[in-house]
Amino acid sequence: MIGNDLLGIEDLEREDIQRILDTAVHMAEVSEREVKKVPTLRGRTIVNLFFESSTRTRASFEIAGKRLSADVVNFSPATSSLKKAESILDTARTLDAMDPDCVVVRHAVAGVPKRIAEVLDAPVVNAGDGAHEHPTQALLDLFTVQQEKGRLDGLSIAIVGDILHSRVARSNIYGFTKMGAEVRVAAPPPMIPPSIESLGVKASSSLREALDGADVVMALRIQSERLAGSYIPSIREYANTFGIDRAKLAYAKDDAIVMHPGPVNRGVELSHDLTDDRPSVILDQVRNGVAVRMAVLYLLTGRRPRAVAAPDEGGLVT
Ligand code: NCD
Numbered sequence: 001m002i003g004n005d006l007l008g009i010e011d012l013e014r015e016d017i018q019r020i021l022d023t024a025v026h027m028a029e030v031s032e033r034e035v036k037k038v039p040t041l042r043g044r045t046i047v048n049l050f051f052e053s054s055t056r057t058r059a060s061f062e063i064a065g066k067r068l069s070a071d072v073v074n075f076s077p078a079t080s081s082l083k084k085a086e087s088i089l090d091t092a093r094t095l096d097a098m099d100p101d102c103v104v105v106r107h108a109v110a111g112v113p114k115r116i117a118e119v120l121d122a123p124v125v126n127a128g129d130g131a132h133e134h135p136t137q138a139l140l141d142l143f144t145v146q147q148e149k150g151r152l153d154g155l156s157i158a159i160v161g162d163i164l165h166s167r168v169a170r171s172n173i174y175g176f177t178k179m180g181a182e183v184r185v186a187a188p189p190p191m192i193p194p195s196i197e198s199l200g201v202k203a204s205s206s207l208r209e210a211l212d213g214a215d216v217v218m219a220l221r222i223q224s225e226r227l228a229g230s231y232i233p234s235i236r237e238y239a240n241t242f243g244i245d246r247a248k249l250a251y252a253k254d255d256a257i258v259m260h261p262g263p264v265n266r267g268v269e270l271s272h273d274l275t276d277d278r279p280s281v282i283l284d285q286v287r288n289g290v291a292v293r294m295a296v297l298y299l300l301t302g303r304r305p306r307a308v309a310a311p312d313e314g315g316l317v318t
């Protein structure tokens with residue numbers, strides 16, 4: 001059973017991950033119906049609290065909640081990462097007083113969803129915190145690979161790009177290694193955190209070495225908003241050395257698939273044609289994101305006792 005919150009893949013056991021992936025299979029089936037809606041979370045309220053901008057993740061959580069018949073409220077306070085933690089917690093407490101059943105939090109600072117979870121009654125889902133974790137992205141990536149390859153155990157996963165600033169890389173490293181896959185990372189040396197190999201991955205500044213025999217090639221976005229110092233000489237040089245095109249993809253297995261969490265800087269991390277066509281599975285990742293988030297929302301809130309008595313139990317009229 002997964003805990004009260006979903007803050008990171010680091011906290012999950014292999015069985016928890018498997019349970020979410022198995023539940024997502026049923027949720028994907030709902031999304032294939034003509035009427036893509038089930039009453040599972042009717043009467044529940046989900047708040048999307050996004051302090052940092054997002055297109056696909058926010059929309060994906062919103063669609064996931066609505067397909068389960070929950071009421072979904074989007075709350076995007078204008079904020080800067082310099083604002084005091086107190087004001088963030090005040091916002092969270094204010095929302096909590098409205099008795100939501102789940103709060104989905106994204107913030108540019110690592111650890112904020114955890115702080116919010118400490119003061120809220122409702123379960124909290126981390127939708128990305130700084131360079132720390134982005135657990136639902138990793139879960140949808142695991143789901144997509146499982147769908148494509150029929151297994152996770154024993155696969156070789158190459159993650160290429162800005163590992164240092166990537167919450168997607170961190171969550172995926174935890175996820176894939178827990179599920180028995182082997183993970184290699186490749187990046188220019190300043191973009192490889194010194195302690196990365198302690199997470200059980202092999203780091204390399206050679207793309208060819210990292211891709212050799214890989215089943216999955218995952219490119220990461222250059223995080224220009226988090227690049228405070230100078231980590232790469234130029235975008236063009238990065239694209240020449242680490243940008244994946246069909247020629248470089250030949251280092252990987254013949255049937256390797258290509259992934260990217262989006263948004264793609266076309267022509268930088270991936271060539272234009274690889275962004276659009278197989279073997280890239282970018283839109284499958286997006287589609288699977290809805291099913292995986294439905295599974296997470298269901299597992300966290302579906303069987304949680306309601307905090308407030310229903311009207312017919314004397315909750316409204318006295
Ligand atoms: C990622 C994110 O925001 O962490 N995108 C996403 O959730 N789809 C990756 C990124 O922004 O590079």
